[in-house]
Amino acid sequence: MQNKSIIISIIILAVVIALAAVWYFYFRTPPETFTPATTPPLQQPAQSDKNTLSAGDKIADIAKDLDQTLDESAMNDELNSLDQNLKNF
Amino acid sequence: MQKMKNIGKYAGVVCAIAALFLSISFVFAENATSTSKISDLNDRKQKFMQEANQRAASTTEKLKNIREEAQKRIEQKREEAQQKIAKIKDEKKKKQAEQIEKQFAHINQVWTDHFTKLLNHYDAVLQKIKTRTDKAAANGRDVSAVKTAIQNAETKIAAARTAVATQAGKIYTMDATAITSGVASSTTATGQNQIMKNFRAQFKAMREQLMKDLFALRDGAIKDAKTAVKNALQALSKVPKVDEEPTATSTPTGEND
Numbered sequence: 001m002q003n004k005s006i007i008i009s010i011i012i013l014a015v016v017i018a019l020a021a022v023w024y025f026y027f028r029t030p031p032e033t034f035t036p037a038t039t040p041p042l043q044q045p046a047q048s049d050k051n052t053l054s055a056g057d058k059i060a061d062i063a064k065d066l067d068q069t070l071d072e073s074a075m076n077d078e079l080n081s082l083d084q085n086l087k088n089f
Numbered sequence: 090m091q092k093m094k095n096i097g098k099y100a101g102v103v104c105a106i107a108a109l110f111l112s113i114s115f116v117f118a119e120n121a122t123s124t125s126k127i128s129d130l131n132d133r134k135q136k137f138m139q140e141a142n143q144r145a146a147s148t149t150e151k152l153k154n155i156r157e158e159a160q161k162r163i164e165q166k167r168e169e170a171q172q173k174i175a176k177i178k179d180e181k182k183k184k185q186a187e188q189i190e191k192q193f194a195h196i197n198q199v200w201t202d203h204f205t206k207l208l209n210h211y212d213a214v215l216q217k218i219k220t221r222t223d224k225a226a227a228n229g230r231d232v233s234a235v236k237t238a239i240q241n242a243e244t245k246i247a248a249a250r251t252a253v254a255t256q257a258g259k260i261y262t263m264d265a266t267a268i269t270s271g272v273a274s275s276t277t278a279t280g281q282n283q284i285m286k287n288f289r290a291q292f293k294a295m296r297e298q299l300m301k302d303l304f305a306l307r308d309g310a311i312k313d314a315k316t317a318v319k320n321a322l323q324a325l326s327k328v329p330k331v332d333e334e335p336t337a338t339s340t341p342t343g344e345n346d
Contacts (some may be wrong), residue, residue, distance in 0.1 A: 053213055053214065053217065057217045057220050057221050057224075058221070058332045059221070059322070059325065059326045059331060059332055061217075062214060062217050062218055062221065062322055062325075063322060063326075065210075065213075065214045065217065066211070066214045066315075066318060066319060066322060068210070070203065070206055070207055070210060072203065074199050074203070075196075075199055075200050075203050078192070078195060078196045078199045078200075079196060079300075081192065082189065082192045082193075082196060082296065083296075085185060085188060085189050085192065086189060086289075086292055086293070086296065088185060089182065089185045089186065089189060089285075089288070089289060089292070
């Protein structure tokens with residue numbers, strides 16, 4: 001009778017240990033958590049060295065990014081140069 | 090009898106421990122599911138930016154090919170233009186004419202490059218809007234109007250990219266036959282004056298056409314793309330508590346793309 005109960009106890013313990021093992025190796029493995037502070041900043045496609053997007057993605061950040069003006073000096077310089085050449089021609 | 094009672098107690102304790110572990114497992118399982126969904130949001134954010142970068146790179150490559158093709162056509166036309174420029178006796182004016190003639194293609198390149206940068210910028214901003222929309226959806230907000238606006242913005246940006254590519258392929262060359270129009274002899278002073286007059290008229294027409302095309306693109310497709318992105322942002326800003334970051338217990342409610 002005593003042997004039988006010992007065997008039952010051992011079986012139950014084995015089940016508990018197996019469950020603990022499953023919990024430890026599967027669920028305890030830390031999944032990627034959401035941490036805004038350490039989220040890498042968004043990168044603008046590599047086409048401009050002067051203008052970059054802000055790191056934040058809140059409405060105010062996005063609005064600021066959208067209103068960002070890109071450097072137009074090259075465009076204007078070229079056009080002014082043409083106009084000057086045409087004037088002198 | 091006493092032994093049986095003890096065994097029963099042991100079994101009870103062991104079962105209680107087992108039940109405890111089981112319940113912990115369920116709690117962690119639920120947490121793991123939520124956090125993995127948040128990790129999905131981060132994955133999608135990265136995916137959005139990668140796609141925007143790919144579109145930018147693809148446009149640059151496409152423009153490069155279009156310009157090479159346009160350059161070949163310019164070279165063919167340039168030969169005719171050079172023959173006409175050679176008729177100018179004044180060496181200084183001759184050099185000026187050569188320089189001006191080359192400037193049109195360069196201006197077109199600089200401006201279309203700038204438009205491409207603008208579109209890449211709008212595209213990148215749109216990806217941020219998509220990321221924030223995903224987060225709002227994860228917080229259980231209704232983002233259907235934002236998604237519609239995002240799709241519209243994507244369509245407008247794509248249309249503008251096509252328009253820029255078309256513009257990059259355009260060439261601005263003079264009408265060689267018009268240079269000698271009304272010129273009896275290019276060796277006389279009168280003939281030279283007429284040639285210069287014709288050159289000026291040609292250059293003026295080329296400049297007008299170039300600027301007309303560039304301004305139409307700037308005030309048309311490019312402006313439409315920006316307006317569409319702005320509309321998407323406005324639609325997003327109307328979502329209640331849109332700036333709230335998703336928590337570990339949030340559940341995303343929909344896809345964004």
